[in-house]
Amino acid sequence: MDCVEQTDTEAKAPSVVDRYYTRWYRADMKGKPCEDHCVLQHSNRICVVTLADTHPILQNGRTIKSINYQISNGCSRLNNKVSGKSKRGGQFLTDFAPLCRITCTDETEYTIYSCIRGRLLEVNENILETPSLLLEKPSTEGYIAVILPKFEESKSITENLLSREEFESVVSKRTVAQSQPS
Amino acid sequence: MNHLCVRILQSGVMLPLKEKDKPIVQKLLSAGCCARCVLRFCCVSVQAAYRQPQQDTLKELQDFISSAENSKSPDSAGAESTDRNNKSHDAAVSEPPEDPPSKRAKLELSATGAPSEEDAAAVVKQKDEESCVCVVCLGVLQELCGPTQAVKIAEAVKAEKYEFDTLVLSVSLPAQLCVREHSCWLHVKKELREKSVALDKDDVIQVKEAFKWIMQGLVARALGGVAVVTRSLFEVGVEFTHPETDADCHFLATTCPDCFKPTKNKQSVFTRMAVVKALEKISDAKFLKHYPCPPAQPSSSCMPRDIQCLHGSVFVAGRYNKFCRSLPQTPWVIDGERRMESSVEELIAAPLLSSFRANSFNFSSSGREDVDVRTLGNGRPFAMELLNPHRSRLSKVEMKQLQETINKSSDKIRVRDLQIVTRDAMSRMKEGEEEKTKSYTALIWTQKPIQRDDITFIDDIKDLTLDQKTPLRVLHRRALAVRQRVIHSMNTRFLDSHHFYLGLKTQAGTYIKEFVHGDFGRTVPNLCKLLKTDTDILELDVESVDVDWPPSIPE
Numbered sequence: 001m002d003c004v005e006q007t008d009t010e011a012k013a014p015s016v017v018d019r020y021y022t023r024w025y026r027a028d029m030k031g032k033p034c035e036d037h038c039v040l041q042h043s044n045r046i047c048v049v050t051l052a053d054t055h056p057i058l059q060n061g062r063t064i065k066s067i068n069y070q071i072s073n074g075c076s077r078l079n080n081k082v083s084g085k086s087k088r089g090g091q092f093l094t095d096f097a098p099l100c101r102i103t104c105t106d107e108t109e110y111t112i113y114s115c116i117r118g119r120l121l122e123v124n125e126n127i128l129e130t131p132s133l134l135l136e137k138p139s140t141e142g143y144i145a146v147i148l149p150k151f152e153e154s155k156s157i158t159e160n161l162l163s164r165e166e167f168e169s170v171v172s173k174r175t176v177a178q179s180q181p182s
Numbered sequence: 183m184n185h186l187c188v189r190i191l192q193s194g195v196m197l198p199l200k201e202k203d204k205p206i207v208q209k210l211l212s213a214g215c216c217a218r219c220v221l222r223f224c225c226v227s228v229q230a231a232y233r234q235p236q237q238d239t240l241k242e243l244q245d246f247i248s249s250a251e252n253s254k255s256p257d258s259a260g261a262e263s264t265d266r267n268n269k270s271h272d273a274a275v276s277e278p279p280e281d282p283p284s285k286r287a288k289l290e291l292s293a294t295g296a297p298s299e300e301d302a303a304a305v306v307k308q309k310d311e312e313s314c315v316c317v318v319c320l321g322v323l324q325e326l327c328g329p330t331q332a333v334k335i336a337e338a339v340k341a342e343k344y345e346f347d348t349l350v351l352s353v354s355l356p357a358q359l360c361v362r363e364h365s366c367w368l369h370v371k372k373e374l375r376e377k378s379v380a381l382d383k384d385d386v387i388q389v390k391e392a393f394k395w396i397m398q399g400l401v402a403r404a405l406g407g408v409a410v411v412t413r414s415l416f417e418v419g420v421e422f423t424h425p426e427t428d429a430d431c432h433f434l435a436t437t438c439p440d441c442f443k444p445t446k447n448k449q450s451v452f453t454r455m456a457v458v459k460a461l462e463k464i465s466d467a468k469f470l471k472h473y474p475c476p477p478a479q480p481s482s483s484c485m486p487r488d489i490q491c492l493h494g495s496v497f498v499a500g501r502y503n504k505f506c507r508s509l510p511q512t513p514w515v516i517d518g519e520r521r522m523e524s525s526v527e528e529l530i531a532a533p534l535l536s537s538f539r540a541n542s543f544n545f546s547s548s549g550r551e552d553v554d555v556r557t558l559g560n561g562r563p564f565a566m567e568l569l570n571p572h573r574s575r576l577s578k579v580e581m582k583q584l585q586e587t588i589n590k591s592s593d594k595i596r597v598r599d600l601q602i603v604t605r606d607a608m609s610r611m612k613e614g615e616e617e618k619t620k621s622y623t624a625l626i627w628t629q630k631p632i633q634r635d636d637i638t639f640i641d642d643i644k645d646l647t648l649d650q651k652t653p654l655r656v657l658h659r660r661a662l663a664v665r666q667r668v669i670h671s672m673n674t675r676f677l678d679s680h681h682f683y684l685g686l687k688t689q690a691g692t693y694i695k696e697f698v699h700g701d702f703g704r705t706v707p708n709l710c711k712l713l714k715t716d717t718d719i720l721e722l723d724v725e726s727v728d729v730d731w732p733p734s735i736p737e
Contacts (some may be wrong), residue, residue, distance in 0.1 A: 042658070
């Protein structure tokens with residue numbers, strides 16, 4: 001299941017994400033219902049943080065009002081710079097480091113978190129100009145940030161995350177729970 | 183000049199020593215120096231003097247010092263002594279009359295006659311045990327240097343079955359030889375100072391040098407007349423160790439600690455270089471306080487290590503095709519585990535290694551393709567350094583046959599233009615890498631159905647400049663940057679409603695896969711943008727790598 005490109009009915013080869021990345025999830029980020037994040041880990045250990053397609057921002061035809069990488073007065077993810085092969089100078093992030101805040105036109109605000117430990121390589125500036133990318137292609141062009149885990153932690157950083165199967169079972173239980181009371 | 187001296191020596195007349203050498207010879211023999219080391223310290227640079235049997239030299243030296251100095255006075259006449267060059271003097275030309283030296287010599291001589299204990303004892307010892315190990319060269323210029331050893335070296339070389347015309351002999355000596363040399367130098371320096379002879383440590387013939395003078399000719403003869411020269415691709419290394427006296431150097435570490443810093447690649451900090459440096463720094467007084475002068479008598483000779491043969495690399499270049507989508511260019515190892523069973527370099531290297539009988543190889547090429555990419559057309563230029571080849575020259579015909587062998591060994595690859603090149607020529611390949619163009623064919627999938635006409639506009643796009651952020655695929659090993667790359671031209675071939683072939687001619691360094699799928703929007707423009715639908719790349723072939731090296735060889 002590729003959350004972006006499901007319109008084509010013809011049989012097709014696995015997508016770029018399917019071929020080279022492993023999907024990891026964090027459900028209900030910081031206890032907030034359905035605020036699910038997805039981490040795409042490339043076989044070279046690089047991680048791309050995206051919204052899971054169950055995230056509230058992507059539901060009910062919401063539209064985005066603003067995206068803010070200024071996560072505090074003193075810190076903006078836009079100032080992140082890395083140099084050289086060893087990516088010196090990048091901000092180091094822990095699991096719950098905020099990456100950005102997204103405000104929808106209905107004035108709901110959501111914080112997107114790193115989910116994994118690692119060095120911030122880049123944030124996606126394209127979504128500032130074209131917020132619709134986030135809605136239309138959340139797992140590719142609408143990515144949030146690219147993070148490089150430490151070499152020695154490249155396996156362990158995903159231990160706290162859910163595999164795709166685990167996440168799907170969380171989501172299906174959630175659906176059952178929601179439909180039962182009503 | 184040399185011929186003259188050789189004749190004198192062969193006729194057993196005399197060694198090229200002067201009267202002023204007499205006390206030095208005396209002192210060195212007493213100290214336990216071998217005959218050849220005595221010649222070295224007398225700065226005798228007549229090679230033939232070293233080549234005669236050491237027992238003969240010793241006999242001549244002993245005759246020389248015991249000869250009365252009355253032979254000296256008639257020789258001292260003559261302007262010719264000043265004309266002739268000092269170092270290659272033969273004994274016939276001797277001293278200008280100088281009082282103090284001859285007196286000193288007399289004293290020394292009388293000392294042997296009427297024993298003043300120490301000296302006498304040493305001389306006696308020297309005479310009794312002519313076989314005893316030299317305190318300076320530790321046997322290197324004695325039993326370890328002669329026809330028997332030359333034959334051993336030749337046998338070791340022959341056993342390795344190298345093909346060569348010339349060889350260079352290299353000698354590696356234990357570092358403590360420098361310490362002993364220094365001690366012995368100080369030993370005679372005291373003597374020389376009194377005799378006001380202007381002699382510098384640099385004028386002393388090095389052990390290594392003397393060893394080569396003796397051995398080069400012998401080894402050449404034992405190998406049936408190859409030339410032993412000073413520069414050759416083929417090096418035969420002789421190494422000596424002497425564990426008994428390894429501790430000789432240790433005191434230098436306390437007197438000159440900054441010369442002996444441990445580094446990760448060295449087994450011992452007492453390298454020859456470090457010891458030489460420390461000896462340059464240390465004062466004579468300090469040295470004499472820590473080390474005996476002359477050096478102590480060793481009980482054993484140096485040990486010869488195995489002969490090391492090394493032939494300089496041979497470089498072979500060519501172009502390769504890769505016809506397989508599951509063959510990496512170089513072995514692919516992830517977490518220590520091998521992925522895919524072979525590689526382009528291994529398929530090419532195996533027949534090369536066996537033909538040139540080389541130990542190992544280094545592969546380089548003009549760029550590289552991914553494991554799932556084929557390289558068609560004229561192929562990709564590559565070069566292979568073959569290390570320590572036992573055979574280094576193949577004819578054009580033999581190279582052609584070798585190419586055939588490679589091509590028959592696998593249908594996954596093919597090589598052409600296989601040839602021997604120089605190391606310098608290899609740089610041509612890397613120079614071309616960035617500027618040259620490359621052509622590709624890609625099989626494209628489109629998410630939305632397409633019709634023939636939908637893609638024809640692509641054929642008209644010329645010199646499209648891309649901004650490529652370092653692809654996520656390689657970001658772990660390359661710096662993050664936006665690089666501008668040009669697609670010079672493209673052409674399309676419609677296949678069906680979701681597929682077409684895209685031909686591209688691009689600047690080298692353009693990432694094709696990322697141009698097609700966009701790499702999360704990090705390459706712009708990309709094919710998705712151009713076609714306004716998601717596109718993916720299913721297959722990729724390199725059609726040509728436009729580097730004009732190596733030169734093509736007509737079939």
